[in-house]
Amino acid sequence: MIRYRVYATVAMLAFVFLAAGFPNAGIRTTKGAEMIRIEVIAGDTVLPATLDDTPAGRDFASLLPLELTLSDYNGVEKTADLPRKLDTTDAPASYKPKKGDITQYVPWSNIAIFTKPFSDSRGLLRLGEFDGPIDALTQAGEVTVQIRLAD
Numbered sequence: 001m002i003r004y005r006v007y008a009t010v011a012m013l014a015f016v017f018l019a020a021g022f023p024n025a026g027i028r029t030t031k032g033a034e035m036i037r038i039e040v041i042a043g044d045t046v047l048p049a050t051l052d053d054t055p056a057g058r059d060f061a062s063l064l065p066l067e068l069t070l071s072d073y074n075g076v077e078k079t080a081d082l083p084r085k086l087d088t089t090d091a092p093a094s095y096k097p098k099k100g101d102i103t104q105y106v107p108w109s110n111i112a113i114f115t116k117p118f119s120d121s122r123g124l125l126r127l128g129e130f131d132g133p134i135d136a137l138t139q140a141g142e143v144t145v146q147i148r149l150a151d
Contacts, residue, residue, distance in 0.1 A: 036061045036128070037150035040113075042143050045136040048150065049102060051128035056104065059087040060111075060127050065148040068111065070137065076116040078137055085109045088125060096120040100130040113137060 036051035036058065051057035063083060070078035077097075086104055097103055097114040105112050106123045115138045137143055 034058075038064065038128070039148055039150050040130070040137075041146040041148070042136040047134060047136060048131040049128055050131060051102070052126060054091075054127075055087040055089040056091060056125050057127050060104070061149065065146060067144065067146050070111075070113065070143045070145060072140065072142075073112070074118075076118050077112045077114045078143060079105070079110050079112045081108075081110050086125070086127075091125050094120050094122045095124040095126050097124060097126070098129075100134050102127045102129060 034053045036053065038049050038051055038061070040047040040049055051061055060082075066083075068080035070080050073079045082104065085106070086109075088106055091106070095103065096117075096119065097112075098117045099114055101114045103112045103114065104110065104125045104127055105121075106125050111127075112124070113134070115134065137145075
């Protein structure tokens with residue numbers, strides 16, 4: 001009987017905490033994994049994206065908000081320096097990016113947003129991807145963006 005009361009009390013407290021809706025902006029849980037929702041704002045365009053639930057994805061989220069000037073690189077990506085290297089725990093040695101991928105090139109500690117697919121590249125670490133079209137980032141030249149956690 002005592003065990004039942006303890007379980008019931010714990011369950012009730014868990015329900016109260018969940019129902020209270022403690023805010024954790026930008027982070028949603030689905031099927032046991034956290035989805036870190038972000039927004040990349042280019043001019044008047046808001047581009048929703050999702051960061052991976054990895055040490056690098058969570059570490060990138062900890063840097064937000066950021067304002068970056070993205071520059072064309074190699075005709076397939078937009079890059080900008082990050083304030084520091086990200087956590088690369090358990091990161092694969094290489095990654096084959098597709099259009100819309102958000103990555104870090106680990107040797108240079110920069111962000112690379114791919115506007116076209118590219119070959120498997122050593123030192124490239126996926127952080128996440130855009131949830132839709134990225135037309136606002138495909139224009140030639142530099143693009144200033146703000147990156148923040150989604151509400």
